[in-house]
Amino acid sequence: MSEKVDKGIEVCYWKLSYRRKLIRTLWMIPVLIMINIAFYKAFPAYSYARIIGVILFLPVFIQAAYNYKKWKNETAQEEDVKY
Secondary structure: OOOOOOOOOOHHHHEOHHHHHHHHHHHHHHHHHHHHHHHHHHHOOOOOHHHHHHHHHOOOOHHHHHHHHHHHHHHHHHHHHHH
């Protein structure tokens, strides 16, 4: 495994630390809200807009929870190594 990037600019998602992955995932939430609003305006009478919203948001929230959990485990392991 290569060293994970926690500072500076990194384009590749898989090279980021879990903290940076969490930050990038949280930045995607406003983008998904705008996409969901666009679908709702394009298809106002259909329930497809709501279904698409759930399909878009559910994986992002699962990913955010996973990255948060892994980040906290990673920091706890680093603190154990220090002491």
